[in-house]
Structure formats: structure tokens, C-alpha cells
């Protein structure tokens with residue numbers, strides 16, 4: 027199977043010589059869901075940011091990130107602004123960790139789902155909105171027509187996350203990077219989103235790079251998984267293998283510390 | 299909820315306005331010695347009739363809180379006392395001078411907002427690079443410059459040295475002022491079809507507008523810059539970039555839209571700095587506005603006039619801030635629709 | 637006078653009164669970790685980088701300028717002529733004898749400018765010290781007591797903020813009568829509220845943070861918390877503000893005396909000197925030099941204050957994240 031993305035020895039240094047990612051190599055096979063797990067601060071989000079060229083100002087990277095989802099293979103770490111605007115949103119889309127923060131509070135949901143469709147797919151306003159309705163329907167937002175005219179604050183946290191996913195899927199990307207898209211949600215909503223991602227993968231061949239804290243999610247969704255710690259991959263392999271026969275000490279403690287089912291009832295965050 | 303918001307703002311404004319009159323009233327009380335001898339001229343004090351009338355009108359024989367109520371009543375009726383200098387009611391004086399001040403303050407305000415947003419956004423985008431540093435240096439110098447001194451320096455350079463600008467006033471002496479319609483010489487001249495007079499008037503506004511703009515822009519730029527920096531750092535801007543939108547669209551549709559909200563709220567402040575500026579600057583340009591009136595009254599210790607001006611300015615400023623808040627409520631959907 | 641009250645109340649999005657509101661709402665363990673991790677940032681910045689302001693050439697230059705002015709102020713009687721001694725040499729342009737020329741009474745402008753520092757600098761310090769003491773106390777009380785006390789005190793600050801600063805100062809000074817003392821009182825009256833606001837914000841942000849909650853858990857009493865947590869953590873914003881306000885005080889004092897509401901003639905005061913020079917453009921030196929004096933002093937305070945703000949104020953330190 028071909029790898030749609032291969033990261034080779036990625037290292038990231040932030041402003042002030044702060045080395046936050048030491049050495050990361052990772053592969054995403056086409057049409058599969060690959061998981062990244064690891065403790066807070068281990069560099070998961072920064073890896074995702076590096077893949078989209080969204081690192082903080084004056085960060086330095088080394089290594090390669092070969093992207094084979096476009097016309098020809100390219101190294102994402104060396105793209106210029108022009109090529110970026112073709113890759114971002116079009117070929118690789120991202121769902122951010124905190125949907126509430128990632129949606130513009132003053133733009134309607136409709137605008138936020140359609141604006142990049144109009145740029146990338148050159149859709150008319152009308153067509154873009156029609157497609158947006160389909161997308162919202164797909165992520166199970168009730169009354170999609172009306173939702174297009176609503177603002178993010180009018181939705182609950184779970185719905186906002188689904189809106190963000192709809193926006194990410196708008197231009198039919200080849201790869202979706204999902205940064206803990208379900209952490210803040212309650213179990214049922216979470217299950218719905220996981221099911222949706224699996225469906226999309228099966229139907230459209232979408233590849234997903236799924237970042238999570240949650241080993242149960244990892245087990246349910248992914249075939250391959252990587253465990254990050256302090257900016258390095260400390261263990262990787264088939265998810266089952268990794269969870270049931272962890273080799274590395276750290277992975278063992280992670281698996282042992284896994285929350286039991288009844289620790290899970292976090293209330294869905296209240297929408298304001 | 300929008301209604302609730304409006305109501306709340308309205309109540310706060312009324313409370314503030316009452317407070318403002320209270321401050322003004324207390325300041326009158328603070329005038330050392332007899333308030334009357336401070337507010338009436340020597341001549342008037344000699345005349346028992348005037349003195350009696352004065353005591354009655356301001357309720358001076360009543361307890362303090364009654365005096366305040368009397369004062370409130372007078373203020374509400376537009377009676378701010380009589381200026382010792384001009385011998386006219388302070389309100390009449392204000393109404394004469396306000397249009398002149400607006401003629402320089404409004405263009406300066408517009409110019410400041412446009413420049414402030416443009417330069418502030420530029421600095422934020424260039425965060426910590428040469429362009430940002432240059433802007434920062436410029437604004438620091440602007441904030442550190444005494445306004446009246448800056449006015450003097452530009453007048454010296456453009457009038458005295460270069461001779462490209464008139465020395466002051468609203469119109470050259472040899473031009474007959476247009477008939478007063480709006481109170482703005484530029485507009486009135488244009489209305490009368492006297493383009494030469496209008497052009498002359500515009501030339502007279504140039505330097506005062508320049509000075510007021512420099513002062514206000516420095517403050518605005520710093521504010522806009524930090525507001526925009528905050529927005530640029532927001533997840534939703536990163537998300538917009540992650541969608542592959544062109545930079546121009548990210549900046550206008552996403553960054554500016556969010557960043558302008560705090561900017562709108564700060565335009566009330568800009569207005570305050572403009573008003574303060576006129577007090578210190580108009581004198582230098584012999585500009586017959588509220589600022590010069592305040593300056594002359596202050597220098598002559600014309601207490602009723604000074605207090606009248608400050609009360610007037612505070613009321614205008616409070617109302618402007620109310621409008622700004624309302625605009626803010628209308629613009630932000632989180633308030634408009636919640 | 638046109639001091640940007642950056643921490644003004646009418647800036648909902650930039651107001652520190654609502655620390656990390658969004659995050660507080662979504663409290664899962666992972667999030668708590670993350671919030672704590674982020675909280676440590678400004679702290680680390682404070683300790684490690686406070687001295688790094690000296691790496692900025694502008695700060696060194698500003699400190700040098702201030703040092704020179706302080707020296708000039710101290711040594712003025714030795715260095716220069718009598719600032720109020722009149723001479724028949726009226727309106728002399730700058731020359732070797734009179735570096736900055738002479739004014740309408742034949743007084744040496746250089747001597748007057750240098751002596752002006754003996755007035756402006758100490759008065760600015762007095763204004764800032766009193767405003768800081770009053771405003772700091774009010775802010776601590778408001779932030780710490782909360783409820784009715786907070787409400788009343790903050791409405792009081794609103795009232796002062798309802799006037800543009802210089803205009804209220806002008807009204808107060810005019811009502812009290814023109815003198816150095818009254819100008820200083822007027823400026824204290826208009827400047828304490830900003831300290832109250834800033835200190836209150838600092839107190840509130842600590843009060844609501846996990847940081848104080850945890851000291852509560854450990855059984856630390858309110859007084860100890862005030863001494864150990866609240867005051868030390870309000871120091872940063874207070875220092876920043878005080879530095880910036882030193883410049884503002886110099887500027888406003890000059891403005892008041894430009895309006896004739898400050899120190900009385902023949903005192904050598906910068907603003908009054910500019911007013912004297914403004915009557916005749918041909919004697920530019922009478923007003924240009926005192927203006928430059930104000931500009932350099934205020935600019936120096938602003939540069940240092942700005943650099944300190946980047947280091948000490950957690951809100952702007954965020955930019956580094």
C-alpha cells in the first residue's frame with residue numbers, strides 16, 4: 027500500500043532555540059486512519075502544525091514530510107506560500123483541538139464552510155451553499171439550511187466540533203488531520219464523530235491522522251499508532267499490538283493508567 | 299438580550315452623567331472662599347441686586363443637597379452660569395465655539411482611525427520585525443511629545459520658515475467669512491459657491507488637523523496593534539489559514555473583522571484624546587474653538603467657563619462612549635443574537 | 637495627556653478581568669494540565685527575563701538619558717546660572733555664552749531648562765507615588781473584598797474616567813487655584829483610578845486562578861495569601877504602569893502649567909516656558925528647548941515602561957507563546 031504521507035526525522039525548534047520536536051518519523055498509508063497518542067506537551071499539535079506550515083513565527087524545521095496526495099510528491103517542509111494555498115484545505119485539511127476557538131465568532135457557519143470551497147473548487151455561492159447543506163447533514167447537524175445562517179455561539183460544543191469537521195471536509199481533502207477532535211465531547215457525541223470518520227474513510231478513501239489522548243479511541247478507530255513522548259516517537263506499530271503488548275515502559279504506564287468506563291461521564295460542555 | 303444590553307448601557311450612562319454633574323458641583327464647592335466671589339465679577343459683587351439674584355438662583359442659602367438639586371435643574375435647563383471673561387452664558391459661548399472645534403476634530407478623527415487601523419495592522423503582521431520596530435518607535439515618540447509644543451513646532455516650520463501655511467485662524471483676514479449655516483467655514487463657503495474661500499479655509503485646517511492626528515494616531519496604532527496581535531494568534535485565524543484562504547482574505551475577512559471590535563470600542567478613547575488635544579492646541583493656531591475657550595478661561599481662572607467646558611466635554615464623551623458601546627453590541631453577533 | 641489607557645474598561649476582548657474564561661468552562665483533566673502549563677509561562681518569563689531588558693539598546697539609551705537628567709537636576713545650581721536672574725540681554729539666540737539663548741526677561745534658557753528638571757522630575761515622582769498608593773489600596777480592596785465594595789469603588793473610578801484626563805485636571809486645578817501644590821493634587825486626583833483598575837485586575841486574575849485556590853486548600857489565610865500571592869503578583873503590572881505614568885505625569889504637569897495652572901512665574905517650568913515662547917515664533921529657542929526636554933524625559937520613561945511591560949505583564953507576555 028502506498029504511503030500518502032511520510033515524515034522523516036522531523037525536528038522543530040521554536041524561537042529562542044527551544045527544541046520542541048526532536049525526531050519524529052511517521053507514515054500514513056493511503057485510506058487508513060493512523061493514530062498519535064502521547065502525554066500533554068509531547069509535540070502532537072506541533073507536528074500537525076508543521077505539516078500545514080502553521081508553526082509559530084520563526085520556528086525552524088529539519089527533516090522531510092513527503093506528501094504524495096498531490097499531482098507530484100512534495101516535501102511539505104519546503105513549500106512556498108503559493109503552493110501552500112493549494113495544499114491547505116484542498117489536499118490536507120485540519121480539525122483543531124478546540125472547535126470553539128477555531129471557529130470565527132463573527133462569521134456565520136455558512137461563510138466558514140463555504141469560503142474555501144469557493145476559492146479551491148471555484149464554486150458559485152449557490153453551489154457552495156448547497157454543498158454545505160449536504161455536509162452539515164452528513165455530520166448530523168439538524169436543520170442545516172438554518173444553521174448556515176447561524177453563528178458558532180448558537181451551537182453546543184459538540185455541534186461546533188461537527189461544524190469544524192464539515193468545514194474541513196468541504197473540499198474533499200485527501201488527508202484529514204484531526205487534533206483531539208473529541209476530547210471535549212461526551213461519549214455519545216464522540217462515538218458519532220468516530221463513526222463518521224470511519225465511514226468517510228471506507229467510502230471516499232480519506233486518510234486520517236488522528237491525534238488523541240484516549241487509548242480507547244485509538245483502539246476503536248486506528249490501525250496504526252504512534253506514541254509520542256517529549257518530541258520523539260517512542261513506540262509505533264499496529265494499534266492492537268501496541269496496546270495489548272506494549273514493549274516500551276512508558277506505553278505500559280500509559281495503558282495501565284487508562285481510564286475505566288465509568289470515569290468517562292464528562293458532561294458535554296454547556297453552550298453559551 | 300440586545301434590549302437588555304441597551305437598557306443596561308443606558309442606565310450606566312445616566313448614572314455616569316449624574317455622577318459627572320456631581321463632580322462638577324463639588325468642584326464649584328471646592329473653589330476657595332465664597333463660590334460667589336469666584337464666579338461673579340468684581341463689579342457684579344458690588345451690586346446687591348445681582349448678588350441677591352445670584353444667591354436665589356443657585357439656592358446658596360439652602361443646604362448643600364438642595365444646592366445640588368438647584369444646580370442640576372439649572373444645568374438641565376442649559377444654564378451653566380455666566381463666563382466672567384465674555385460676560386455671556388457659558389452655554390452660548392460653547393455653542394459658538396463647538397462647530398469650529400468639530401471642523402478640525404472630525405477630519406482628524408477620521409484620518410486617525412484610517413491611519414491607526416492600517417498602521418496597527420501592518421505592525422501586527424510584521425510582529426517583531428523591522429517594520430514593527432519602526433512603528434513602535436514612531437508611536438512612542440508621538441506619545442511622548444507635548445501636543446502644544448508639537449503644534450508650535452509645525453507652525454514654526456510650515457508658516458515661519460517655509461511660508462507654505464497660514465499663521466492661524468480659520469480664514470485669511472482679507473476673505474469675507476461666508477454666511478453661517480453649519481458653522482463650518484469650509485462647508486459654508488462651499489454652500490455659498492465660494493470655492494476660493496473654501497480652499498483657504500481648508501488650508502487653515504491643515505496644520506491643526508495634522509497635529510491632532512499625530513497625537514491620536516500614536517495611541518490608536520498601539521491599541522490596534524495589540525488587538526490585532528491577539529487576533530492573529532487566535533486559533534480561528536490559524537484555522538482560516540489552514541483552509542488555504544489567500545492571505546488577503548484571511549486579513550480582511552477574519553483578522554480585521556475580529557480586531558475591529560476592540561478598535562471600535564477604543565475610538566471613544568481616541569475621541570477623548572482629540573478633545574484634550576484641542577484644548578492644548580487650538581490656542582497655538584488661534585483657532586476659535588472650545589479648546590481655545592477652555593485655555594483662555596483656565597488662564598484667566600474663569601471658573602464657571604472652565605467647569606462648563608469640562609461638564610460639556612464629559613457629557614459628550616460619555617454619550618460618545620454609549621454610542622460606541624451600542625455600535626459594538628450591534629456588530630458582535632454574540633451580543634446581538636444572544 | 638493623550639496617554640493611551642491601554643487597560644481601559646471598554647475593551648471587552650482585551651480586558652484582563654476575565655482570565656481564561658473559555659478554558660475555565662471546559663474542565664477536563666487534560667485541559668487543566670494544559671492551562672497550568674500555560675500559566676507557568678509568564679512566571680518563567682518574569683524571573684528569567686526581567687534583566688534581559690538591558691539587552692535592548694533603546695532601553696540602555698533611555699536609562700542613560702534619565703541618568704543624565706537626574707544628574708543635571710542634582711547639579712543644576714553648580715552647573716548653570718541663576719534661572720530667574722534677569723539681564724538686559726533679551727531675546728538672544730543661542731550662542732557660546734547662552735547655549736539655549738535668552739528669553740523675554742533676559743534669563744538664560746539653558747539654566748531654566750536644566751532647573752526645570754528640578755521641578756518636573758520630583759513632582760512626577762510625587763504624583764506617581766501618591767496615585768500608586770491610593771489607587772493600589774483601592775484596587776487591592778476592590779479586588780479582594782469583591783461584591784459591594786468592588787462595585788462602589790469601581791463606579792468611583794468610572795466617574796473619573798468619564799472625563800478626559802487633562803480636562804478634569806484643568807477643572808480641578810482651576811477650582812483650587814493655580815499653584816504647584818494644587819496642580820499636583822489635581823494630577824493625583826485624575827491618575828489614581830488607572831492604578832486601581834490595573835491592580836484590581838491583577839488581584840482578580842490571581843484570585844480566580846488555581847494558584848490561589850491551591851493555597852486556600854493548603855490552609856493559607858486571606859492575609860497570608862494577600863502578602864504571599866496577591867501583592868507579589870500585582871507588583872509586575874504596577875511597576876509597568878508606574879513607569880509609564882511617570883512620563884505621563886511630566887507631560888500633564890507641563891500641560892497644566894502651559895495652561896497657566898501650574899507653578900507660578902518666575903519658576904522655571906517647562907510647560908510655562910513653552911507658553912512664554914509661543915507668543916513670538918521668531919524666538920523659537922525659548923520654547924523649542926523646554927519641549928525637547930519634555931520629549932526626551934517622557935520618551936525615556938515610555939521606552940523603559942514599554943520594555944518592562946513586555947517582560948512583566950502576563951497579558952502581553954502571552955505574545956511570546
Ligand SMILES: Nc1ncnc2c1ncn2[C@@H]1O[C@H](COP(=O)(O)OP(=O)(O)OP(=O)(O)O)[C@@H](O)[C@H]1O
Pocket residue numbers: 040046064065066067068069070071072073082123670673956957
Ligand atoms: N507557540 C508556542 N511557543 C512556545 N512553545 C510552545 C508553543 N506551542 C507549543 N509549545 C510547547 O511545545 C511543546 C509541545 O506542544 P504541543 O502543543 O505540540 O503538545 P501536545 O502534544 O499537542 O499537547 P496537548 O495534548 O496538551 O495538546 C509543549 O511543551 C509546549 O509548551
Ligand SMILES: [Mg+2]
Pocket residue numbers: 070071072123205
Ligand atoms: Mg495538542
